[in-house]
Amino acid sequence: MKKSVLFNKYTIRTTILILLICAGLTNTAFAQNAALGSSTTWGKVDGVAVNGLVQGPSTAEAELQVACVFEYTEGDIFNPPALPANLNGMVHLDDALKGIITELRKSGKFAGHSLETLLIIPPKGTLAAKKLLLIGLGERTKFTPDLMISVGSVAMREALRLGVSNYSFASDIKDAGIDSPTALVAANVVLGSFEAYRTQTYLKDKKLSDHKPLSKIILLAGPAFYTVAGDGIKEAIAKLNAKS
Incomplete structure (x- = not known):
């Protein structure tokens, strides 16, 4: 007993x-899964706020939305290993524009070569942002996180050239089904962005450039990747501020 x-x-x-x-x-x-709409200011660099937001590129409010795409392969954003449609920001962006992104990519009008850019002015009411900038990531099989330093620089230079005071950035790498290191990718985007910003600020001080002051960058992330991305962003901010 x-x-x-x-x-x-x-x-x-x-x-x-x-x-x-x-x-x-x-x-x-x-x-580890942040709620849709969650927002954080991860920090500031040179007076520019670096914000995180759990939102898709079609619904994030900003003067300019930046989105990245690989060179086209049939059904690449719709079929596995791409994220499911309900979690896939690029699918939502394409749907909001009635399939124009897929049409441009499939036809070769925008090939998505590494660092290739295309500016789209969406009809009013289709996107939350006033302008959309596509940046190519090249061949998906050759992708490395280091590329995102250059992508971040291109995004910043184009934003300053367009005269916006803020912009939202979506790497869309996970949407395309690429298993990339989230924190490193996010950190590299921030590092590249502010390398470009500091170069333009230097030129402005020399009266060789005249760009509108930038108030903030919004870095988008999905619910499952928000916290990890934030860790990388904060690390990049600390590194940049240590150099200032």
Whole structure:
């Protein structure tokens, strides 16, 4: 009888422990998924706020939306390993523009070569942003996170050239099904952006450039990648501010 009681107590304690561990793991998993619309100012560089936002590029409010695409392969943003349509910001962006992004890519009018750019002025009411800038990422099989330093620089230079006071940036790499290091990609975008910003500021001080002051950059991320991206962004901000 005593053995039975001891066994039952042991079983109950073990079960409770397992449930607590499972609950902890579940809470951790949920904690890593930010809610849609979550926003944070990760920090500032040279007076420019670097914000994070859980939002898709079609609905993020900004003067300019930047989105990145690889060279076209049939169904690349719609079929696995691309993210499902309900989580895929590039699909939403394409849908909002009635398929024009896919049409441009498929026809070769915008090939998506590395650092190639295309500016689109969307009809009023189709996107939350006033302008859309596509930046090519080249061949998906040759992608490396280092490319995002140059992509960040191109985005910043184009934003300053267009005279916007803020812009939103979506790498869309996960949307395309590329398993990339989220924190490093986000950090490289920030590093490249402010390398370009500081160059233009230097030229402005020499009266060789005249750009409108930039108030903020908004870096978009999906719910599952928001926190990890933020870690990379904060690391990049700290590195940049250490140089200033």
